[in-house]
Amino acid sequence: MENNLKKVDIIFEVDDKCTPLEVLDKTLKRSADDIILDLIDSGLKGRGGAGFPTGLKWKFTRNETGDVKYVICNADEGEPGTFKDREILDRVPEKIFAGMTICGYVVGAKEGYIYLRGEYNFLLKNLMKKLEDFNNALKKRNIDFRIYFKSGSGAYVCGEESALFESMEGKRGEPRNKPPYPTVAGYNSKPTVINNVETLVYTTMICHMGPEKFKALGTSDSRGSKVFSVSGDTPIPGIYELELGMPLHEFVNEFGDGDTKAVQVGGASGHCVPRKKFNDTIIGFEGIPTGGSMMIFNSSRSMYNVLHDYLEFFTEESCGQCTPCRVGCQQLLKGIEAVKRGERPPAYLDDLKKLTGTMKIAAKCGLGQSVGNPFNSIIDNFREEIIY
Amino acid sequence: MSKYLVNLKINNMPIAVEEGTTILEAAKKLNFRIPTLCNHPDLTVAGNCRVCVVEVKGARLLAAACATPVSEGMEVFTNSEKVRVSRKHIVELLLSEHNADCTKCFKNGHCELQDLASEYRIGDHVFLDLVKPESLIQDISSPSIVKDDSKCIRCQRCVRTCAELQGVSALAVVNKGDHQKISTFLNKPMHEVVCTNCGQCINRCPTGALTERNYIEEVWNAIYDPSKFVVVQTAPATRIALGEDLGIPVGERVTGKMVASLKKLGFNKVLDTDFTADLTIMEEGTELLTRLKRALVDKDEKVVLPMMTSCSPGWIKFQEHMYSDMLDNLSTCKSPQQMFGAVAKTYYADKINIKAQDMVVVSIMPCVAKKFECERPEMRDSGYQDVDYVLTTRELAMMIKQAGIDFNKLSDEHYDSILGESSGAAVIFGASGGVMEAALRTAYEIVTGREVPFTNLNIQPVRGMEGIKDATIKIKNVKPEWSFLEGVDLHVAIAHGLANARQLMEKVRKGEAAYHFIEVMGCPGGCLGGGGQPIPTSPEIRKKRSEAIYQEDEDMPIRKSHENPEIVEIYKEFLGEPLSHKSHDLLHTHYKPRKRY
Ligand SMILES: Cc1cc2nc3c(=O)[nH]c(=O)nc-3n(C[C@H](O)[C@H](O)[C@H](O)COP(=O)(O)O)c2cc1C
Numbered sequence A: 001m002e003n004n005l006k007k008v009d010i011i012f013e014v015d016d017k018c019t020p021l022e023v024l025d026k027t028l029k030r031s032a033d034d035i036i037l038d039l040i041d042s043g044l045k046g047r048g049g050a051g052f053p054t055g056l057k058w059k060f061t062r063n064e065t066g067d068v069k070y071v072i073c074n075a076d077e078g079e080p081g082t083f084k085d086r087e088i089l090d091r092v093p094e095k096i097f098a099g100m101t102i103c104g105y106v107v108g109a110k111e112g113y114i115y116l117r118g119e120y121n122f123l124l125k126n127l128m129k130k131l132e133d134f135n136n137a138l139k140k141r142n143i144d145f146r147i148y149f150k151s152g153s154g155a156y157v158c159g160e161e162s163a164l165f166e167s168m169e170g171k172r173g174e175p176r177n178k179p180p181y182p183t184v185a186g187y188n189s190k191p192t193v194i195n196n197v198e199t200l201v202y203t204t205m206i207c208h209m210g211p212e213k214f215k216a217l218g219t220s221d222s223r224g225s226k227v228f229s230v231s232g233d234t235p236i237p238g239i240y241e242l243e244l245g246m247p248l249h250e251f252v253n254e255f256g257d258g259d260t261k262a263v264q265v266g267g268a269s270g271h272c273v274p275r276k277k278f279n280d281t282i283i284g285f286e287g288i289p290t291g292g293s294m295m296i297f298n299s300s301r302s303m304y305n306v307l308h309d310y311l312e313f314f315t316e317e318s319c320g321q322c323t324p325c326r327v328g329c330q331q332l333l334k335g336i337e338a339v340k341r342g343e344r345p346p347a348y349l350d351d352l353k354k355l356t357g358t359m360k361i362a363a364k365c366g367l368g369q370s371v372g373n374p375f376n377s378i379i380d381n382f383r384e385e386i387i388y
Numbered sequence B: 001m002s003k004y005l006v007n008l009k010i011n012n013m014p015i016a017v018e019e020g021t022t023i024l025e026a027a028k029k030l031n032f033r034i035p036t037l038c039n040h041p042d043l044t045v046a047g048n049c050r051v052c053v054v055e056v057k058g059a060r061l062l063a064a065a066c067a068t069p070v071s072e073g074m075e076v077f078t079n080s081e082k083v084r085v086s087r088k089h090i091v092e093l094l095l096s097e098h099n100a101d102c103t104k105c106f107k108n109g110h111c112e113l114q115d116l117a118s119e120y121r122i123g124d125h126v127f128l129d130l131v132k133p134e135s136l137i138q139d140i141s142s143p144s145i146v147k148d149d150s151k152c153i154r155c156q157r158c159v160r161t162c163a164e165l166q167g168v169s170a171l172a173v174v175n176k177g178d179h180q181k182i183s184t185f186l187n188k189p190m191h192e193v194v195c196t197n198c199g200q201c202i203n204r205c206p207t208g209a210l211t212e213r214n215y216i217e218e219v220w221n222a223i224y225d226p227s228k229f230v231v232v233q234t235a236p237a238t239r240i241a242l243g244e245d246l247g248i249p250v251g252e253r254v255t256g257k258m259v260a261s262l263k264k265l266g267f268n269k270v271l272d273t274d275f276t277a278d279l280t281i282m283e284e285g286t287e288l289l290t291r292l293k294r295a296l297v298d299k300d301e302k303v304v305l306p307m308m309t310s311c312s313p314g315w316i317k318f319q320e321h322m323y324s325d326m327l328d329n330l331s332t333c334k335s336p337q338q339m340f341g342a343v344a345k346t347y348y349a350d351k352i353n354i355k356a357q358d359m360v361v362v363s364i365m366p367c368v369a370k371k372f373e374c375e376r377p378e379m380r381d382s383g384y385q386d387v388d389y390v391l392t393t394r395e396l397a398m399m400i401k402q403a404g405i406d407f408n409k410l411s412d413e414h415y416d417s418i419l420g421e422s423s424g425a426a427v428i429f430g431a432s433g434g435v436m437e438a439a440l441r442t443a444y445e446i447v448t449g450r451e452v453p454f455t456n457l458n459i460q461p462v463r464g465m466e467g468i469k470d471a472t473i474k475i476k477n478v479k480p481e482w483s484f485l486e487g488v489d490l491h492v493a494i495a496h497g498l499a500n501a502r503q504l505m506e507k508v509r510k511g512e513a514a515y516h517f518i519e520v521m522g523c524p525g526g527c528l529g530g531g532g533q534p535i536p537t538s539p540e541i542r543k544k545r546s547e548a549i550y551q552e553d554e555d556m557p558i559r560k561s562h563e564n565p566e567i568v569e570i571y572k573e574f575l576g577e578p579l580s581h582k583s584h585d586l587l588h589t590h591y592k593p594r595k596r597y
């Protein structure tokens, strides 16, 4: 079968003729409004999962009054099956620093923080050195912006932006009520841009290569490319930067082991796509979006076990503050166990599906709201495996 | 800054409200009730229970009404299909995690979760039972508070109460996910942590997860025991709140009915803590004047100022934990409850010819810390435990109901004598600033021979609900023996709620506050907002109770402690004079430092 899957090299590209600092120098000569226009024009959407247009996020924060604002890089990378941010941090950290500095210039922030997943502390030694050099370079250039690291607490929910702020403020990592949104009241209740690691690198690269080249990639809803973490039943697991908007079957052709039964797109909180839907599933905001995780399952896998693992994960990782999520996750987990053991009839699965409807609209944050994604997509497509 | 008006519609009815108003508040204005659990008028917004979810037209998610501010053009539906389905799910989920044995629960009939369950007619259990066996073991280590995790719905009201209102943080959220719970430091028993036993968390817990340790059966047993002579004392703040639990509107005084009901319950004598409140003023006022004299005349460097009141056992335990370097600032006076117990089992027992060992002293208190206080080893100066049982205002209401007394129809009755007479100065002990006002009424008169220079004896500057109040009283034209106080500006401060107390203590410790006398009450509003008072509580409710207290004061024929004839008599016949040897033995105490966690 013909394969149009397009591999791209933007994120990890190392161009000796134009270092991240040089991109920074040339970008800071432009006006903040021009930079925002380019970002909006590029169509870049956040790569952390929610897919909010990055240019707009920066613009909203820029429009807030007040002299204290923050730029935060979300490097908590907790979604099971995602490991692309680690690679970016390790290989091209200066591109992240440059993106944060540009953002600081655009929105009027003087401090940037990288909230680093606790498990990635082993990267710190190398990163600290590079950050020191970068901060010194900023100092030399009289750029009033400094970047610091903060170590994460190790909870998945701390990747959720408002829980991340709470955690940074030394409190328990519990998501906040919204509104207010981070652009208005984020870290220390000040206007804050929070972006994913990868998003920030793309902002640097868009400033480097211009919006046109970026826009030329992808589809109208999903511009550009994205870094994927490919794992599971694949002969070639790893990190790949691919053009967005690909049909899933092309992806499976490239990465599957010939016996692919399903792909979990977007990690534990994403959707499970069965083989029969590979052909008409687009990977992108118009189809199934992903923060980067692509987990491939072949026919040897029990989808009951897969779902059970995910539900155990959410049951443990829920921060526990809101009822729909704390109790809902436990009910889903215990519920499929009860059905499996025959203690509840198969129709109980439909009661649980209704429950995910409530979790989706009534839970306080994205964690509880998205548990229904894997639950419903696995129950709907692999109902027999769950019951028998 | 004036606020914009925001126009919105709730259930198709238009309304304009100030910017920043929540959907919950706006709906209330239109008389749409939205159920709530984690929300409380005294606390910051949590938005975690989610029972208040409503539908906002065009929004992907339901909004938590308590946590969502209105916005222009918003269209809200409080009872749409989506809302009903979700809300019912949420109540079902809460119940699935809940040990709902209502018939055995102390909160049966007074429980917000039970109300909600009954409102939504949650019948058959849809979901699986998730109650954890380990949660079924109650923490009964504290003489004041019972903590039952199997009844907890994780609304975190207690955590916010303890942190925001009390500045104690004895309770905190620990763990995440299915293991998340409300815990103490290292999950230690309540009796071994910084908990002050103030009971404010109990007042705000919507369920039976935090309740007072109740002694109703013990008290009935004492009443039924023919070999026991059971006397009961009632604290100032009970008489203005008891009615709330018995179908009487907030703010209505029920002093006479309360006395009548206590007599009907079978107590041998119905006496008044207000009597010993007056006694406290005599002792504490004299102690203050003595300290001032030692400081100003004798230049005694060991004398500690500011002197701080000691009638609130929650505050005392707080101080023992948090500011143990400042224990000498505390007045050595026992609380009125404990003075009463000590006097009852000595002076009074002799007078009425009852042996102290046959006497049972029961207190009706707005407080749960007093349950702890009466068991303190320091509180046995009569040779016996001075006060045997402490019941909250709520527990008394339960006893009255159990006895089948139609409280509303009772005719007023009077306290027995002696130990039943009191002044208006005593009743205001129940409000923040009241002890200060009572002390000033007496001390000023002792020193100058004249009444305090305030209209109708009402010292307005020390009244009101502000967290920390201060005032200065100029002392002029003193009697010759008090000449050292001539022209002195007496600086006083008042705090209520331990978070405010903490602020004030920090100022004192840093030397930023040159006060002579400080009144602290552990609970918001003072005892009228005590941890043993009828539930619910809110700023409005406390305001009404406070008005009732000051009205009770104005209606009393005697307004000053030193004019209480029974006080005059007890000094003449028994104690001699304030701070006498006998006073010291019976009415004064000492404190002990405790750990900070
Ligand atoms: C439970 C949960 C976990 C999250 N974890 C991460 C994460 O590890 N990294 C991340 O960039 N965004 C994460 N997010 C999304 C963030 O809340 C936020 O949307 C993102 O950082 C915004 O950056 P972007 O606009 O660049 O995508 C998480 C969201 C939820 C609800």
Ligand code: SF4
Binding pocket: A157, A174, A175, A317, A318, A319, A320, A321, A322, A323, A325, A326, A363, A364, A365, A366, A367, A368, A369
């Ligand atoms: S949805 Fe889950 S993780 Fe999010 S606030 Fe609620 S309990 Fe916490």
Ligand code: SF4
Binding pocket: B098, B099, B100, B101, B102, B103, B105, B106, B107, B108, B109, B111, B112, B113, B114, B151, B207, B208, B209
């Ligand atoms: S807390 Fe409420 S719902 Fe629970 S058992 Fe007690 S009365 Fe019933």
Ligand code: SF4
Binding pocket: B145, B161, B162, B166, B168, B169, B170, B171, B194, B195, B196, B197, B198, B199, B200, B201, B202
């Ligand atoms: S009784 Fe008071 S101090 Fe103790 S936990 Fe409750 S609110 Fe905190």
Ligand code: SF4
Binding pocket: B151, B152, B153, B154, B155, B156, B157, B158, B159, B182, B201, B204, B205, B206, B207, B209, B210
């Ligand atoms: S103990 Fe009571 S107030 Fe505290 S979280 Fe549990 S239910 Fe809420």
Ligand code: FES
Binding pocket: B035, B036, B037, B038, B039, B046, B047, B048, B049, B050, B051, B052, B053, B064, B065, B066, B067
């Ligand atoms: S009352 Fe609004 S979320 Fe609990």
